[in-house]
Amino acid sequence: MLAVALNACGGAPPAPAEAPAKEEAPADAAAPTEAPAEAEAPAEASSDETITIGVTMKFDDLWLTTLRDAMTTYADSQPGVELIAVDSKEDVAVQLGQVENFVAQKVDAIIVIPANTDAVDPMTQAAQEAGIPLVYVNRKPVELPEGVVYVGSDSIDAGIFQGEWLAEQLGGKGNVVIMQGDLAQEAAQQRTEGV
The missing domain is CATH 3.40.50.2300 (Response regulator)
Structure with missing residues (x-):
């Protein structure tokens, strides 16, 4: 699960897929009565607009x-x-x-x-x-x-990931001390909850 989250955060963009071969309409197909509306191009900011x-x-x-x-x-x-x-x-x-x-x-x-x-x-x-x-x-x-x-991240999930990683590193043995940051911040509270 962690690898998926990390993968989603970076890496090269996927290569563009090849366009499918264009199918030709049969000769006896009815022609549309109206041309489809063209999509508007996004407005570009002028060079002097900030x-x-x-x-x-x-x-x-x-x-x-x-x-x-x-x-x-x-x-x-x-x-x-x-x-x-x-x-x-x-x-x-x-x-x-x-x-x-x-x-x-x-x-x-x-x-x-x-x-x-x-x-x-x-x-x-x-x-x-x-x-x-x-x-x-x-x-x-x-x-x-x-x-x-x-x-931002989900702080409880971040705490869970941290706890799982630490447990793996320690092989399920040892003593652990949790040092928290600013206790007024939800991240410190929720990450500790997740651990």
């Missing part, structure tokens, strides 16, 4: 720094994409103010790694009232608001 994404997250965390660096590198490689990342300092009030600032700046989307997964409602409300798409990343809100996206 998509601005606001990100609020804790900066003094090794994993989140790695994530922020990856987001910044990717955004920098995309023409017309601006990423504004701000440090939430793991403070709910600071983070709400940052989301409100993003709304005032009329960013095109907001990404939040919540300081407290039980205190997301005011941020959600601010973004939704402004019609700005909102994505919670890495820390799933206790109650995921309707119309909002969460991107």
Whole structure:
């Protein structure tokens, strides 16, 4: 199961399948009375149009720094994409103010790694009232608001995988100590539950 999850996260894209041979209609087939409607091509952004994404997250965390660096590198490689990342300092009030600032700046989307997964409602409300798409990343809100996206792993499953791996490595013998991270975070709580 773990190999499947890892496989889904990376690797080369599958090679395109060969197009099936085109079948010709029999000569006596009735011709359609109307031509099918053509699908509209997606609108392309003009070269001077910029998509601005606001990100609020804790900066003094090794994993989140790695994530922020990856987001910044990717955004920098995309023409017309601006990423504004701000440090939430793991403070709910600071983070709400940052989301409100993003709304005032009329960013095109907001990404939040919540300081407290039980205190997301005011941020959600601010973004939704402004019609700005909102994505919670890495820390799933206790109650995921309707119309909002969460991107991240299932922390209980992650704990189960960690426990199974550790049991394999120890051959079912030995003593284990669990060291937890921030106990206020759902990931620390749920991963421990999974172990």
